[in-house]
Amino acid sequence: PRTYRICTLPGDGIGPEIIAEAKKVLAAVGARHDVEFVCTDQLIGGAAIDATTEAGGPVSALPDTTLEAARASDAVLLAAVGGPKWTNTNAGAIRPEQGLLAIRKELGLYLNLRPVRMFRALVGASSLKPELLEGVDLLIVRELTGGLYFGAHEREWGVEGAGGNGARGEFARDTMEYSEYEVERVVRWACQAASRRRGRVCSVDKANVLETSRMWREVAHAVGAEFPEVTIEDMYVDNASMQLVANPAQFDVLVTENTFGDILSDEASMLTGSLGMLASASLGDGVALYEPSHGSAPDIAGRGIANPIAQVLSVELMLRYSLGMDEAADELSAAVTRVLDEGWRTVDIADELTAADRVLGTSAMGDKIVEAL
């Protein structure tokens, strides 16, 4: 059988529990399609900080061995990083999130993709009124290795600020920076995706205030002109955060810079009722990374109740975008839909109408999805 090497990164919190379900699902997919998935666990995040500390340093949230294994793999499957154990605001302290930021940077994953897809069975779990959810099928494309999160982060004492707001004492500064090139490649990807979807791109910026946004807007239109079948619309980020709630069905592909995309994609997750349902793909020119949109949920870690569906759907995205196994991806998506249609739930997506015996733990939900395959 054909062999794929998957670099699996359990990370922290519920990470190990949900990635176990992804592996189960992968084994089942492999059996059906005569493919072998060789999964190798590597350290990242808080788990890596602890292990490297124990080994006597240097302390790292992304050890070289992990990075090498990721580079040598066909795809990276990440669960989640972070937790209160490693929350330390000391300037020099290494944080689990740095592992995530570093692997994005090192693998050149400049684009994060979050499909917001409604599952019929879960309309009741959404915060929004059902009539607003009809026709919601939105793809958020977030720039992932530029902007505020990757510019210089600085602290200084006693300098007078650019603003001159009677400033005194300590100053902090983060820099939002973009090159045309960084904007171009992300917008081009969004336009390509839109041309295979409903042909509409909404480019989100704050061009009435920010220089990066004004450049973003110019580049977006220049790139858009290469796609006569796609229409590009601009929207201010404050308005977009409102429109996502007011009328989410208006969007086809939404493309935006790193910070705005971070905020808007988490907001959009509420359309589906639970962050536990959304997966994301981080793509670049080489190996890609797939992960749930949710975090490591330390409060429920180790209790066997975490929802593994976002992790399973990240496997679906991996099959589609890295392994060219579209048919297997469709089957997996159909299996998840079937399980939900049959009324099976984890506790985060259960509601008053859910029968108590239909509420499953993490592992039982993984088994159900495998069964439905």
Place this chain on the structure above:
Amino acid sequence: PRTYRICTLPGDGIGPEIIAEAKKVLAAVGARHDVEFVCTDQLIGGAAIDATTEAGGPVSALPDTTLEAARASDAVLLAAVGGPKWTNTNAGAIRPEQGLLAIRKELGLYLNLRPVRMFRALVGASSLKPELLEGVDLLIVRELTGGLYFGAHEREWGVEGAGGNGARGEFARDTMEYSEYEVERVVRWACQAASRRRGRVCSVDKANVLETSRMWREVAHAVGAEFPEVTIEDMYVDNASMQLVANPAQFDVLVTENTFGDILSDEASMLTGSLGMLASASLGDGVALYEPSHGSAPDIAGRGIANPIAQVLSVELMLRYSLGMDEAADELSAAVTRVLDEGWRTVDIADELTAADRVLGTSAMGDKIVEAL
């Protein structure tokens, strides 16, 4: 009678139409309370750009005469600025929004206040399910003269970016900067407000990535320690944008930096069903400024259908925060509630249940509120 000088700034789009209703309401309030409000219109935004262009320049979105009048007044009442007529991305072009940013800066309005209050009668207009709206009473405190919107905005050619993302061509850069002092005064205000409310402050940041946020968080807790009766909780901005939709009733006072506050407050407006219902106060150490949270709505300008309620509620905030007329403010708030309870609507807040003869134009809605006073 006691006299107050109000600097009125009609601005652009629907601005002149809605500010006319605010003046009507002010006259009625004045008559009841034996106070005279002397309103003087001044230019700002696109209107100022046009007028100064016509006068042969220098072109300005905030002429000196306006600024002087604002400084000499007891309060500033602004409608809205901006519109497609003045959308010009040329680096040197003056934009209407610059008038707004400049007056905030010149008057030292470092804090923007947006109360998100549910009107019983409008629960049906919200995007959210009614059960999520119970108990929603949220005060958003946004830092207004710092951060990304007031740091340096730059463009450059051909430099290699800090990120080194294979960057080439043009670069744009915006700087997010805060001093301890700027954070302190805003958080202190939020804590004071919370101590007169339900005693809870949620401080929103992105401390897992940004240096400004890590400083924000430290300062927030140092300030919070001065208020033993107030609890301070931290929340990441991506999570906050989700929680505002998932469970808005959890919030009492939410305090955050400029850009995050811009995005989150527009999102929160959807709880009330229409941006046309929310007012904001911009406060500093001197004269304060009051405005609706919505924009100039150029698409409906001149049609007499704009909702004047947010502008009227900005008068309420002015009575309360600048003029010490709490009783008059309460009456005005009650009058708006009564009008809505009686079923009167403007078109943006009407729904299938609204009788056609209860849908009012801008001026008729103003009259109804005056009547209800």
